[in-house]
Amino acid sequence: MSERKQAISLLNKAALPERRHLWLGLFWLISAALLEAAGPLLGKAFIDQHLLPRVLNWPEIFMLLGGGLACGWAASLIRYMQLLRLAGVAMRSVKRLREQVYSHVLALPMAYFDKAITGQLVSRVTNDTESVKALYVQVLFVMLDSLIVVLGTLSAMAWLNWRLMLMVLILIPAVVLIVWLYQRWSAPSVTKARQLRSDINAQMAESIAGMSVVQATNSEQRFAGRFQSTNNSLYAARMAELRANAWLLRPALDFLNVALLATVIWVFGKQSFSGLEIGVLYAFVSYIARVVEPLIQITMQFSQIQQAVVSAARVNVLLGEKQAINGDGQGQVSQGAVHFKDVAFGYDARLPVLHDLSLTIPAGSFYGIVGHTGSGKSTLLSLLLRFYTPQAGQIEIDGFPLLEIGDAAFRSGVGLVPQDPFLLASSARDNIDMGRKLSQEEIETAAKAANVHELILSLENGYDTDMGESGTRLSTGQKQLIAIARALAGKPRILLLDEATSHIDSETEQIVQQALSRLHGKVTMISIAHRLSTIRDADQIIVLNHGHIAEKGNHDELMQIERGIYQRLYLLQQLDAGV
CATH class of the missing domain: 3.40.50.300 (P-loop containing nucleotide triphosphate hydrolases)
Structure with missing residues (x-):
């Protein structure tokens, strides 16, 4: 399955519970786009019906100006409300996704961890899911909103003058071409950069976990050199991505904007003596900015979207890993044979x-x-x-x-x-209990059976004493006794x-x-x-x-x-x- 399909599949899974909010958000975004499109139409009516002919019908003028202000204010308020709504959808979806990924990792079979790299797994649960949030925000709000604005503005242009609208429409294929070129140029660099970031996380986790061995074998320089090599590769990949951004995003679209505006003014100048109204020019100049700016916003998001698609695909691949096979029968461990x-x-x-x-x-x-x-x-x-x-x-x-x-x-x-006993960076009680909600009496009974009760009581806070990361405050033998108490606590x-x-x-x-x-x-x-x-x-x-x-x-x-x-x-x- 391609990265794009993997990302779409992940979005569908995470956003399914938010479907009602998405449809409601889409309705209000369309409403905001229509209100914004109405502003230049009211301005055109003011210019052509009152300003040029010097017909100062103040009630109508106040109605036109007030309507324009009301439309702009209402559109801004709706956008503010919908930004919060769609951002909430994104945050809740990513929160749900992160919990789902973590729970899935906990349920993977041990055979998976025989080959998995800890740093890369951590990167998928943290960095990659966070990148998916950007995908939600950019797609749900920026790109969707920009697309609705473009369609609404083009419809208003067609109503005013369909010939001039066709000239503006030429901008769309040019933008599509720029986006296609950008994807072809940047996609390999974005994918490589995401992988290299995971490699850096993996190297950091490996070095910290084995720091005693690294220093004891005088390997600091070798590990630093390996990290520097990976970091240089990441720098090169990000620079290649930056060059694609610099050439194909804002500069190219700004040039198209200026060229299109000049063309429309030139055409209007040739046709002005044929009865083309000044108000139409005003409306078109306003609408061109409303078309070009959303297109610029869409293309400017492709850098983050490309990264987020790669991250989403990686998360979806992880979620596709088969979980450990658990028993589902009625059997019991009653005797222990x-x-x-x-x-x-x-x-x-x-x-x-x-x-x-x-x-x-x-x-x-x-x-x-x-x-x-x-x-x-x-x-x-x-x-x-x-x-x-x-x-x-x-x-x-x-x-x-x-x-x-x-x-x-x-x-x-x-x-x-x-x-090798595993201890949480928590209290002695938590390390024996392990979230099973055992009573203090059950915990102490297990500790006594493991011959560790007196040791725990000798610590400054007894069973509430923090053991430190991986039980660094205890000797290996003491940690082993805690591990035995933990096993016995489950009876x-x-x-x-x-x-x-x-x-x-x-x-x-x-x-x-x-x-x-x-x-x-x-x-x-x-x-x-x-x-x-x-x-x-x-x-x-x-x-x-x-x-x-x-x-x-x-x-x-x-x-x-x-x-x-x-x-x-x-x-x-x-x-x-x-x-």
């Missing part, structure tokens, strides 16, 4: 990560998942979380296939503690731990282990472990190797397998620890 049936999956279907994997995890049990890097451990958890859908086989919880469990029931029944029947202790010290690991041991038998726990000591007490340990279950058993059983994968991993870690 998990069953994998011949599951096969690959991020690229040609390169499978898991091969016909079958596994049954009883409710309330503690299972550890271990294996070398790339063996499929995190993939197994991602499938269980419904971030991805298996290409073959099926995953069931309490006998229900995942997609037969309603989304609300699934998210409340399955909790996740990620490897899940299944708790998934993705290497939850890989970045913390041994002392904090013991605290986390104590928190998890309290849950043993109450909640089904599935833990991906890098440190094998964290899953030593697991009921069962699953060893993955290249997407297959290579070994299975508890710690003692697996250590009995001569030269087994688990035995080698465990002994190697013991050796590294100096035990």
Whole structure:
């Protein structure tokens, strides 16, 4: 679909609830155009009927002058009111659109974010939607209003003298030609500039997020050079757009205006002795300005419109991305039993990560998942979380296939503690609650279960203490405990731990282990472990190797397998620890 069609599709979606306001606005714009067109007609009557013949009929003169003033005043008032109305339509539509885009991004599948660039996504939600507002304002008010004024003025000209009107009409094809040339010249530069602005946002977000690595590797100059190169390209694209504006917009149309005015005066001079009234000349001179100025306004908007069309197309493409598949059945997570049936999956279907994997995890049990890097451990958890859908086989919880469990029931029944804990730049309470409107008692119960209640109380404002951006006020281990409390606050029947202790010290690991041991038998726990000591007490340990279950058993059983994968991993870690 072309950018123009993408933009039109987006406008239709966002402006549909404003249809009544749009039609009402169109009616009042036509009324204002008719009132403005009446002014020169009243001036013509005053000149031809009273001024030239020196017939000073004061009541009629006052009526003509008063009518002209009233028409101008009424037209101005209507335009003011409609500017507010149509600007309100634009603002509400863009507000609705921005909320729709943000909600859509939140519902996209994890596979989309594997390839998405954060800075570009932020640019689409903020900069691009803001540019769409300009599209509404320019199209709904400036261009629509200007078009109505041109049509009304040409109609009044035709009523006065259709031959002179045809001369003015020649201006329309000339303007269309200028606009066509402008689009051909500027469109590539506008599209490139919009993309480069997104690239700059992406580079800024990437640099700030990885500032410690940038400085530690002495890469400041390289990153600055890359940014400068992108910025220079943006400058070149904007200058190319500016040159198109300078040549083809105001200067060209001003020249057409002067040429047309001179032609009309010359024709009037030749025909004045044939009975052409002076009032007609006055009306035509007034109308030419009313035709040319709206056309200039229309063409002057094409620079912003071109940018807005590109932005609207990008937003519409984002809205066209398929959302994550959510469960819509009546299934519930009541016990927490998990069953994998011949599951096969690959991020690229040609390169499978898991091969016909079958596994049954009883409710309330503690299972550890271990294996070398790339063996499929995190993939197994991602499938269980419904971030991805298996290409073959099926995953069931309490006998229900995942997609037969309603989304609300699934998210409340399955909790996740990620490897890198994510904290909001908000209070400890908000980070545990996560908008679920939990009571203080529920929040504290979860914090106690995660062994973090005393830590939170020791902060200056307790549960109202701000954690800072990404939890900068806390250590990695403390953030992990907050993440565990958040997961437990939802009272899940299944708790998934993705290497939850890989970045913390041994002392904090013991605290986390104590928190998890309290849950043993109450909640089904599935833990991906890098440190094998964290899953030593697991009921069962699953060893993955290249997407297959290579070994299975508890710690003692697996250590009995001569030269087994688990035995080698465990002994190697013991050796590294100096035990």
